[in-house]
Amino acid sequence: MRQAQIRQILVLIALTVVYLSFELGFNARLLDVVGSRATPHDIEELEFFGRTLSGIAAALVVLQVLWTRRLRTGGQPSFLKIAVACAVTALLVFSAIKLLVNVLVDTRDADFRRVATNAGLLQRSLVQGDLHLDGLVDDGVYARPEGKAFLAVFQVLLSNIDNLDEKVEPKKRQVIRSDLQRQMKTFSFDGRDVRMTAPGIRGYHQVYTSVMQSVADRWKKYAGVPVASDIGLAREQDRAWLDYRNSLSRRGWTPERVPARYQGRVTQDVRKRIPVPADWQPHDRDTFNEAVAQQYWKTMRSRTVHVEGDAIPPGLSYEDFVARPGVQKLLRQTLMVPASMSVAANYTDPASFKRLYDGMLDRAVDEALPRFSANAVDFQRGGKHQKLGEDAARAAIVPPVALLCSLLGAVGHFAKLLYLIAKLIVWLRTPAGQQPGRTATRAAGLALVLTLVCVWTAFSFMQNNVTQSELFQQMSRAELGRDDESLGQALRRRVLANVAHVVVVGQAYTYPFNEAVRTRVLGGIKYGYHGDAS
Secondary structure, eight states: OHHHHHHHHHHHHHHHHHHHHHHHHHHHHHHHHHTTTOOHHHHHHHHHHHHHHHHHHHHHHHHHHHHHHHHHHTSOSOHHHHHHHHHHHHHHHHHHHHHHHHHHHHTOOHHHHHHHHHHHHHHHHHHHTSSOOTTOOOGGGGGSHHHHHHHHTHHHHHTTSTTHHHHHHHHHHHHHHHHHHTOOOEEEETTEEEEOSSSHHHHHHHHHHHHHHHHHHHHHHHHTSOOOOHHHHHHHHHHHHHHHHHHHHTTTOOTTOOOGGGHHHHHHHHHTTSOOOTTOOTTOHHHHHHHHHHHHHHHHHHTOEEETTEEEOTTOOHHHHHHSHHHHHHHHHHHTOOTTOOOOSOOOSHHHHHHHHHHHHHHHHHHHHHHHSOOGGGGSTTSTTHHHHHHHHHHHHHHHHHHHHHHHHHHHHHHHHHHHHHHHHHHHHSOTTOOOOHHHHHHHHHHHHHHHHHHHHHHHHOOOTTTTSHHHHHHHHHHHOOTTSOHHHHHHHHHHHHHHHHHHHHHHHHHHHHHHIIIIISOSOOTTOOSOOO
């Protein structure tokens, strides 16, 4: 019995240590995502790994409970039943958290989605240093653990700032512009996507170069089309008449000496190639030349290049080809510049190209600004910004939920690890053939609980440069004080304020260790997020 208990505890300790390694690494990566420009795909990948770890955490608890029962009862339940129970538990927790997140996202009202859309923009701007919040004097804090933790709870506290829209509105256009400058947009030309490989004007110039190369390829095909002319027509008429005479000579005839009974057949043969009239006479070259001219000009017109409805005459130089209205319209659509701007075939002056880039940004800002200034009704189901609001709501909800589940899993299993170690020590100190008294086991559990309470209490009273900032204290006071709320609402706000404080303080101490576990122990696992950690 004693050896079996010790073996069980050692296995559970090993499994818990492995789980904690992945959970701590995930916790560090989660803060990296919060302090970055995470895409909806990044959020989805993060959510998947978070649900998986939560399922494993619950399965480990079930494993410990059922294995302990098996040792106590002498063999029941079987290991197969324990394995099935663990698998079912992991799957249920995985699905339950997914359902919880979906319900939280789907049940958010239109105003929440509107606020989340703007909050996401503000959060990205804070990270990049484009927006400065009064009361948080150290703007570089967002690259540090406590700053990333602050961003994780930022949207929870943000909704309590009075007149937020009015305070942000004067700077919104510049904030949107700066945000767009860091995006790597995808452009479409000739049915293919051209993606920026770098943000800003450098990436946009790469797109411009790629698009203009495609335009040059079009021009080369266009330049190979013969140019219609009277000289070209005369040559075509002479060639066609010569071919006609050669076909007659094979029968020993000439245009002037076609037997009367064969003239109808000759006319039919010619009409297969040249649109002469049905009553055409084999010797009538003038009518023959008119038919050849009609066919020639029709063929030349069919070879005219059309771009966006603009019929481009042949023979233009590359620069003139680019300057055509149809090509300009296509370039403006592709490069997303205003209709009033023209796109040059080449830019040798950086300042000239910057004007093109600024024009693209101005148009992009004009198109984006209505989304961030829209009324709540536009974010309702069926509204024109429903999808944008849903993505913003998910981006606002998933990180805090994932952080909460991660903290619960890490704290709970760290507590369990300490308990298992204490229990192992008790069993090792117990003589063979005896069982440890309940007092010793309860004392180990009590010491564990007291340790956790002391740690939480210490974090609640400890301060750092974020929690001491005027901004954080204003947000916390907003969380705490409202005269028109019920006791339950007041208690909830106090709890949220305390959790936010503990998270911001605690992560400053735990993030370096968690990140070291992720990079050195787990080989730099990405947890589905491959962006910049800064």
